[in-house]
Amino acid sequence: MRILHTSDLHLREDRPETIRALKELLRIASERGADLMTIGGDIFHSKEDAEVLRPKLREIFSGDGPEVLAIPGNHDADAYREDLNWGSKITVATEEPFSTFEYEGFAIIALPFKDELTTSLYDRLQSVSDKHSKSALLLHCTLDIGYSSEDFGEEESVSYFPVTRETLREWGFDYVLAGHFHRNQSILKLGEEIKFIYPGSPVSHSWSELGKRKAVLVDVESGEEEGLSLDTFYRDECEKVVRPGEEEELVEEIGVWVDERVGDDCEIRVIPRGHVRLDEKEFTKMLEEACEGAELTHEFYRSVKPVLNHPLFRRFKESLDSRDDIDDKEAVEEMALDAMSRLLANRELRS
Numbered sequence: 211m212r213i214l215h216t217s218d219l220h221l222r223e224d225r226p227e228t229i230r231a232l233k234e235l236l237r238i239a240s241e242r243g244a245d246l247m248t249i250g251g252d253i254f255h256s257k258e259d260a261e262v263l264r265p266k267l268r269e270i271f272s273g274d275g276p277e278v279l280a281i282p283g284n285h286d287a288d289a290y291r292e293d294l295n296w297g298s299k300i301t302v303a304t305e306e307p308f309s310t311f312e313y314e315g316f317a318i319i320a321l322p323f324k325d326e327l328t329t330s331l332y333d334r335l336q337s338v339s340d341k342h343s344k345s346a347l348l349l350h351c352t353l354d355i356g357y358s359s360e361d362f363g364e365e366e367s368v369s370y371f372p373v374t375r376e377t378l379r380e381w382g383f384d385y386v387l388a389g390h391f392h393r394n395q396s397i398l399k400l401g402e403e404i405k406f407i408y409p410g411s412p413v414s415h416s417w418s419e420l421g422k423r424k425a426v427l428v429d430v431e432s433g434e435e436e437g438l439s440l441d442t443f444y445r446d447e448c449e450k451v452v453r454p455g456e457e458e459e460l461v462e463e464i465g466v467w468v469d470e471r472v473g474d475d476c477e478i479r480v481i482p483r484g485h486v487r488l489d490e491k492e493f494t495k496m497l498e499e500a501c502e503g504a505e506l507t508h509e510f511y512r513s514v515k516p517v518l519n520h521p522l523f524r525r526f527k528e529s530l531d532s533r534d535d536i537d538d539k540e541a542v543e544e545m546a547l548d549a550m551s552r553l554l555a556n557r558e559l560r561s
């Protein structure tokens with residue numbers, strides 16, 4: 211059995227790229243022969259988005275793709291009622307405390323979102339795991355490994371259903387198919403047998419979700435899993451430090467980075483930082499040519515030509531180069547360039 215696992219689509223009426231991502235997920239699931247697609251919560255950004263989008267999704271969730279098993283997340287926990295029709299191929303597991311789905315000897319325990327783990331829920335999950343020799347737990351949670359709230363696409367630092375690795379080891383499900391973590395794909399081995407999978411959001415919702423998005427294809431029989439790159443909207447950022455005399459190299463590197471992404475469904479930005487020997491207008495022109503199709507930030511670079519030509523800086527540079535007891539010479543040089551350009555600007559140093 212093959213499962214394509216994803217989570218945190220955050221479908222929104224005003225963001226059509228989220229709907230396109232859903233279609234892409236179903237397409238790739240079919241292409242790769244997945245028997246099931248699991249969604250670990252937050253299909254919708256809000257209850258209201260779920261209400262508005264439901265009729266439109268019915269067709270998508272009744273089409274050619276595989277069966278879909280989903281759970282509510284913290285954003286759409288109240289969106290699902292039994293009398294609603296979401297499409298013929300999707301099941302949203304809302305039954306409390308959880309429900310069990312069996313697929314040819316493999317069980318998926320689907321836990322709808324709740325705030326906390328209680329003792330009685332802990333015990334019930336332990337006993338359901340003991341009952342099945344091969345199983346996965348589908349849940350929306352905050353794993354205890356020091357992520358920041360931004361990583362989960364949340365503005366406040368609230369831990370939604372916090373769970374420890376220790377607890378997951380004790381339950382002993384073979385797979386934990388999780389959701390809530392947006393930043394990137396993250397697959398952890400918890401002990402010998404247990405795999406914890408955060409697929410990351412399949413479409414970028416903010417500037418903390420960078421790079422091509424992924425979904426995870428799990429082959430239950432072979433025990434192997436594969437991160438699949440999705441053809442969905444993403445954001446990406448290239449932040450580079452430029453040093454005097456290395457402008458051309460840097461601009462060339464940036465150009466390659468931009469060319470690799472332009473043409474994708476993406477928003478990209480380039481942030482050059484540091485000091486250049488070239489005239490600013492000249493450097494800016496080079497950058498603009500290399501960055502066509504990307505957003506370019508002009509805030510963090512400047513020319514330090516007068517400093518580089520100053521006899522005091524030359525003496526400093528000579529002495530710096532001759533020292534072998536300084537670890538980060540580049541950082542020291544940056545500081546000197548910065549300090550001396552301020553002094554020159556304030557006429558505290560004669561040019």
Ligand SMILES: [Mn+2]
Nearest residue numbers: 218252363390
């Ligand atoms: Mn989310």
